[in-house]
Amino acid sequence: MKIFLLFVIFLGSTLGQCPSGSSFVSELNACLMIDQTASNFTVAEASCVSMGGHLLSIHSIFQNAIVLAYLQQAALTSDLYIGLFRNSTSIPWSWTDRSTADYQKWASGEPGSNLCSTIRSIDGQWHGAACSQNLGHICAVSMTASCPRNWNFFNGTGMCYYHGQNATFLEAEKVCRSSGGHLASVHSDAENDFIKNLTWSTQCAYVNTWISGTTLLGGTFDQSRNRTTWWSDGSPADYTHSLRAFPMNSCPQDEEKCGGGNWRIGRYSINNSVPYPDYVCKTAAISHSQCPTGWQYLSLTNACYWHEMSSMSFWDAEVFCEAFGGNLASIHSDSENQFIQDMVWNPSCGQTQDGFQLGEVLLGGVYSGFKKGISYWIDGSAPDFMHQTCDLFGASESTIVMAAHPNKCGSCFEGQWFLPNGAPDSNREYGEFICKAPAYSHLKRLHQ
Numbered sequence: 001m002k003i004f005l006l007f008v009i010f011l012g013s014t015l016g017q018c019p020s021g022s023s024f025v026s027e028l029n030a031c032l033m034i035d036q037t038a039s040n041f042t043v044a045e046a047s048c049v050s051m052g053g054h055l056l057s058i059h060s061i062f063q064n065a066i067v068l069a070y071l072q073q074a075a076l077t078s079d080l081y082i083g084l085f086r087n088s089t090s091i092p093w094s095w096t097d098r099s100t101a102d103y104q105k106w107a108s109g110e111p112g113s114n115l116c117s118t119i120r121s122i123d124g125q126w127h128g129a130a131c132s133q134n135l136g137h138i139c140a141v142s143m144t145a146s147c148p149r150n151w152n153f154f155n156g157t158g159m160c161y162y163h164g165q166n167a168t169f170l171e172a173e174k175v176c177r178s179s180g181g182h183l184a185s186v187h188s189d190a191e192n193d194f195i196k197n198l199t200w201s202t203q204c205a206y207v208n209t210w211i212s213g214t215t216l217l218g219g220t221f222d223q224s225r226n227r228t229t230w231w232s233d234g235s236p237a238d239y240t241h242s243l244r245a246f247p248m249n250s251c252p253q254d255e256e257k258c259g260g261g262n263w264r265i266g267r268y269s270i271n272n273s274v275p276y277p278d279y280v281c282k283t284a285a286i287s288h289s290q291c292p293t294g295w296q297y298l299s300l301t302n303a304c305y306w307h308e309m310s311s312m313s314f315w316d317a318e319v320f321c322e323a324f325g326g327n328l329a330s331i332h333s334d335s336e337n338q339f340i341q342d343m344v345w346n347p348s349c350g351q352t353q354d355g356f357q358l359g360e361v362l363l364g365g366v367y368s369g370f371k372k373g374i375s376y377w378i379d380g381s382a383p384d385f386m387h388q389t390c391d392l393f394g395a396s397e398s399t400i401v402m403a404a405h406p407n408k409c410g411s412c413f414e415g416q417w418f419l420p421n422g423a424p425d426s427n428r429e430y431g432e433f434i435c436k437a438p439a440y441s442h443l444k445r446l447h448q
């Protein structure tokens with residue numbers, strides 16, 4: 001079997017979201033949870049541990065100011081336990097999370113001979129407290145991983161999985177990519193077992209030429225070498241499951257032939273137009289707190305993307321994006337182009353309310369006719385990627401626009417770039433544009 005090469009970068013970063021009742025504070029890289037239930041220090045710490053954290057530790061004047069702002073935002077006035085304690089007055093202070101006790105912010109005269117500590121919500125000063133005193137407290141808890149709706153989290157890999165149906169390899173891969181993922185790669189028996197459980201079918205009806213539950217994975221297999229050779233997500237082909245079947249088969253009644261999560265070799269190349277009954281996508285876990293509401297997260301770039309449907313010139317659109325801590329979007333790989341293409345896809349060929357062509361989406365690049373390539377991206381990133389273009393007008397300098405529609409709307413195919421021969425300064429307006437902002441940047445702005 002042929003080996004297909006696709007140049008994609010695989011990023012397995014596990015991100016998460018804060019447990020309910022807590023909020024992400026990027027400067028502390030933690031979720032803060034205030035609990036006003038009066039309890040002693042031991043019980044307060046135990047309560048934080050049960051949430052997957054500890055009582056809050058604070059390590060700089062900056063962090064203390066951030067915590068104070070957070071307490072004031074919550075309109076609190078009380079003293080709350082933090083994690084600083086000592087077993088006796090003769091030994092140094094420690095944090096319950098075992099981090100170094102490198103910063104202290106005692107109010108004058110504090111902490112006396114007390115063995116526990118609190119932060120005062122009105123001024124951020126620290127006070128000593130008897131550990132038996134019943135007070136509220138602040139926990140810092142870790143993020144829990146989360147997946148997009150209809151996706152399933154597997155703790156063994158920290159990744160999210162989606163069970164889709166009735167698609168060819170290329171169709172399925174496109175669905176997966178629109179969530180920043182790929183058809184699933186498999187790297188362990190546990191992951192194989194998880195995917196088998198996810199796709200388990202009790203129907204066993206034939207769908208096209210396959211029994212339902214025959215689940216397409218994102219790999220290719222080399223029969224002569226008896227091993228997996230390639231995964232569409234670019235991860236190493238370091239695992240080959242017991243080979244009776246490929247794609248995987250989850251139909252229990254077909255157990256004798258293949259079933260039980262075993263693999264079989266597919267009949268078709270990746271270009272074949274016969275749909276498979278089932279497939280599984282895999283993508284990095286996401287966090288809703290990574291991006292502002294309505295923005296889409298791409299783990300490959302660790303950035304958030306916004307599709308704005310209003311008419312603006314290049315510089316007005318750039319100012320719009322900058323207000324969110326971003327810029328007009330730069331693009332650095334086919335995968336990133338595909339992700340934006342899926343965001344802006346628009347089959348209609350009409351006009352925007354204010355008379356602009358739908359499906360012409362402004363990006364943050366400037367093309368140079370002299371260089372015959374990208375002159376610069378407005379976000380300052382390297383001009384290291386040039387996508388296929390159409391409608392080259394030989395422009396000496398032009399903005400770059402992505403076609404969001406099928407070619408029946410014009411001369412450009414979906415996802416292709418074109419150069420409308422408008423220099424950034426020309427005041428030409430565009431009907432749509434894409435902003436791109438580093439993940440978390442909106443949270444930083446709130447505190448500045």
Ligand SMILES: *[C@@H]1O[C@H](CO)[C@@H](O)[C@H](O)[C@H]1NC(C)=O
Nearest residue numbers: 085086087088091092093094
């Ligand atoms: C404090 O005392 C507890 C219980 O005796 C002990 O487990 C812990 O290691 C001590 N911690 C410090 C920092 O002295």
Ligand SMILES: *[C@@H]1O[C@H](CO)[C@@H](O)[C@H](O)[C@H]1NC(C)=O
Nearest residue numbers: 039040041042043131132133
């Ligand atoms: C905190 O309260 C618990 C339960 O009421 C009790 O077992 C524990 O000894 C108390 N600890 C302190 C330091 O007061």
Ligand SMILES: *[C@@H]1O[C@H](CO)[C@@H](O)[C@H](O)[C@H]1NC(C)=O
Nearest residue numbers: 052144145154155156157158
């Ligand atoms: C998830 O995995 C982590 C370590 O990989 C482990 O500590 C934790 O207990 C697991 N959680 C569940 C619910 O299995």
Ligand SMILES: *[C@@H]1O[C@H](CO)[C@@H](O)[C@H](O)[C@H]1NC(C)=O
Nearest residue numbers: 165166167168171207208275
């Ligand atoms: C599978 O998808 C094709 C179009 O891609 C559609 O014509 C067909 O009805 C679908 N089959 C099932 C079983 O959903």
Ligand SMILES: *[C@@H]1O[C@H](CO)[C@@H](O)[C@H](O)[C@H]1NC(C)=O
Nearest residue numbers: 156190191193194195196197
């Ligand atoms: C798959 O399902 C079986 C049976 O319910 C269960 O024992 C096993 O732990 C599951 N495996 C995974 C990885 O979830």
Ligand SMILES: *[C@@H]1O[C@H](CO)[C@@H](O)[C@H](O)[C@H]1NC(C)=O
Nearest residue numbers: 225226227239240241242243
């Ligand atoms: C192929 O590899 C599997 C293990 O991955 C092994 O069980 C099987 O015997 C091998 N088949 C051949 C024909 O070498």
Ligand SMILES: *[C@@H]1O[C@H](CO)[C@@H](O)[C@H](O)[C@H]1NC(C)=O
Nearest residue numbers: 002003004268269270271272
């Ligand atoms: C699949 O299609 C692509 C693009 O048309 C082509 O480059 C590739 O060789 C094809 N692969 C097979 C196995 O037909």
